[in-house]
Amino acid sequence: MEARDLLTQWWRPALAAVLVVLALGFRLVREDLGLPPNLEIVTAATFAAALLLRHPVALAVPLVATVGSDVLMGNTSIALFTWSAWAVIGVAAFAVRRLGDRHRFLTALGFGVGSSVWFFLWTNAGVWFFARGVYYPAGLDGLMASYVAGLPFFRTMLVGNLVLVPAAAALVSIVERLEQHARLAQVPAVAPSH
Secondary structure, three states: OOHHHHHHOOHHHHHHHHHHHHHHHHHHHOOOOOOOOOOOOHHHHHHHHHHHHOOHHHHHHHHHHHHHHHHHHOOOOOHHHHHHHHHHHHHHHHHHOOOOHHHHHHHHHHHHHHHHHHHHHHHHHHHHHHHEOOOEOOOHHHHHHHHHHHHHHHHHHHHHHHHHHHHHHHHHHHHHHHHHHHHHHHOOOOOOOO
């Protein structure tokens, strides 16, 4: 999508911005709501924004949501790993946006699983890297211990993404159908010729 298209179809960037605000806000209040750690909507917002915008600006979605909320929460102990994990998820969402509508929900499921696995492997490696010799042994056994300790967080993220990313795909499909309906409503009826 060209930048001028984003301006003429203003509802798409507006919806993407709402999703970013929701993802950022959810990260800030999740704990206060008593919800489990690593239940997040950033992955779903990232997927939806990539499909809605179809523009490289969508790459900023996961970083705006996570960097913004991490700065507000003071949650930056492994920022290099978490932010780079989200950056990769943003690139992956932008890459899979090209898959056809027929495969959108399968793509959403695969993206949810792949994003969860990637985030788990990369950020738990970061936890081990910064805590090796303190909380975890410095070798491979320490890395494995970090992965084992992170399994409950992984499970929550995975289950959440198996629901929320397909829901994001459904949201995009609804937007596209509404747009199609609006275009059809604007086409003047052709009078039959006699």
